[in-house]
Amino acid sequence: MKRNILITGGAGFIGSHVVRLFVGKYPDCRIVNLDRLTYAGNLANLRDVENRPNYTFVKGDICDYDAMRSLFAEYDIDGVIHLAAESHVDRSIRDPFTFAWTNVMGTLTLLQAAREHWNGTWEGRRFHHISTDEVYGALPFDGTLFTEQTRYDPHSPYSASKASSDHFVRAFHDTYGFPAVVTNCSNNYGPYQFPEKLIPLFINNIRHEKPLPVYGRGENIRDWLYVEDHARAIDTIFHRGRDGETYNIGGFNEWRNIDLIRVIIRTVDRLLGRPEGASEKLITYVTDRAGHDLRYAIDSRKLKEELGWEPSLQFEEGIEKTVRWYLANQEWMDDITSGEYERYYQEMYTGR
Numbered sequence: 001m002k003r004n005i006l007i008t009g010g011a012g013f014i015g016s017h018v019v020r021l022f023v024g025k026y027p028d029c030r031i032v033n034l035d036r037l038t039y040a041g042n043l044a045n046l047r048d049v050e051n052r053p054n055y056t057f058v059k060g061d062i063c064d065y066d067a068m069r070s071l072f073a074e075y076d077i078d079g080v081i082h083l084a085a086e087s088h089v090d091r092s093i094r095d096p097f098t099f100a101w102t103n104v105m106g107t108l109t110l111l112q113a114a115r116e117h118w119n120g121t122w123e124g125r126r127f128h129h130i131s132t133d134e135v136y137g138a139l140p141f142d143g144t145l146f147t148e149q150t151r152y153d154p155h156s157p158y159s160a161s162k163a164s165s166d167h168f169v170r171a172f173h174d175t176y177g178f179p180a181v182v183t184n185c186s187n188n189y190g191p192y193q194f195p196e197k198l199i200p201l202f203i204n205n206i207r208h209e210k211p212l213p214v215y216g217r218g219e220n221i222r223d224w225l226y227v228e229d230h231a232r233a234i235d236t237i238f239h240r241g242r243d244g245e246t247y248n249i250g251g252f253n254e255w256r257n258i259d260l261i262r263v264i265i266r267t268v269d270r271l272l273g274r275p276e277g278a279s280e281k282l283i284t285y286v287t288d289r290a291g292h293d294l295r296y297a298i299d300s301r302k303l304k305e306e307l308g309w310e311p312s313l314q315f316e317e318g319i320e321k322t323v324r325w326y327l328a329n330q331e332w333m334d335d336i337t338s339g340e341y342e343r344y345y346q347e348m349y350t351g352r
């Protein structure tokens with residue numbers, strides 16, 4: 001059992017769910033959340049756990065080697081769940097340097113700090129690297145799935161940076177015997193997701209009767225997983241997965257963007273008491289994302305067969321919960337969508 005667990009990026013979307021799960025489930029472990037609080041990091045995501053005795057927040061940058069070395073020493077970290085990253089494909093197209101810096105150099109910095117602190121004693125230690133299915137590239141519309149054996153073929157600066165970081169983690173395992181595990185997950189949805197991503201962005205725009213920018217013809221396919229199911233998978237693999245292994249995590253839940261968007265529209269309209277389909281008129285087809293991957297779909301049978309994990313939530317239930325959460329937490333949304341982010345968003349769409 002790891003005692004002092006470092007979760008990086010814990011103030012972000014997925015990280016906040018992992019922190020919440022671990023703080024509640026493991027009262028005898030110290031959970032250290034290290035986050036730089038970039039535009040995507042928000043301590044409001046963790047209000048309900050911030051005063052728990054086994055929780056510590058540290059503001060810091062994973063690229064800062066000296067700070068990371070001190071952090072490992074100060075808390076005697078024996079387990080790492082590494083989620084801190086730049087995570088949005090559209091931003092990576094505009095600003096690839098930041099992605100290489102944070103995702104590649106930041107991961108390497110953490111690996112080195114962990115290796116130095118653990119100093120060859122790997123027993124009881126673990127570095128769990130959180131990655132994405134986007135490293136595998138794009139699938140055709142033919143029913144095939146990404147498995148753990150699929151060759152890496154990243155297309156966006158985001159997925160290229162994540163692929164590179166995955167390679168560094170595996171290189172540490174293969175070179176030093178470093179105790180690492182990598183997981184590649186499909187698209188997550190649920191509460192606390194930054195509203196630059198499709199689902200929260202569209203829920204918010206429908207509420208405010210703003211245009212819904214559908215890239216290309218809306219035919220791209222993503223495989224959606226409720227974020228708490230991802231957090232449970234991380235818990236399972238962090239504690240019971242095998243060193244040096246990769247586990248794919250997915251929902252077996254593929255949706256064409258335009259079909260998903262129509263489900264969101266129907267759900268928001270119903271919950272706001274609007275006539276069915278009232279917000280369909282907001283759908284606005286815009287120039288496609290450069291290099292837009294056609295289809296992602298994960299085969300997560302290895303995780304089910306080896307460790308017994310499977311998604312717990314049906315998609316209809318997950319979307320209903322998600323829409324209700326965003327509508328009930330408008331203040332959380334307004335705090336984010338005012339100011340700097342609103343300016344970025346306007347520039348994105350007027351500048352494309």
Ligand code: NAD
Nearest residue numbers: 009011012013014036037038040041061062084085087188
């Ligand atoms: P997010 O953008 O919501 O959160 C990222 C967090 O990392 C933020 O809190 C941010 O402040 C922090 N951060 C960024 N740079 C940092 C730095 N230099 N030092 C310390 N903290 C820093 O991202 P997310 O959607 O929660 O994704 C978390 C992880 O999961 C990422 O590694 C991402 O690649 C991966 N992932 C995401 C998805 C998805 O659908 N969102 C799917 C699969 C994998």
Ligand code: TYD
Nearest residue numbers: 089187196197198199213214215220222257
């Ligand atoms: P996104 O949430 O950005 O996740 P990812 O690019 O990592 O899959 O986008 C999900 C899908 O929705 C993707 O195919 C791009 C598309 N999309 C739009 O059509 N319009 C939008 O405004 C956004 C943000 C995404």
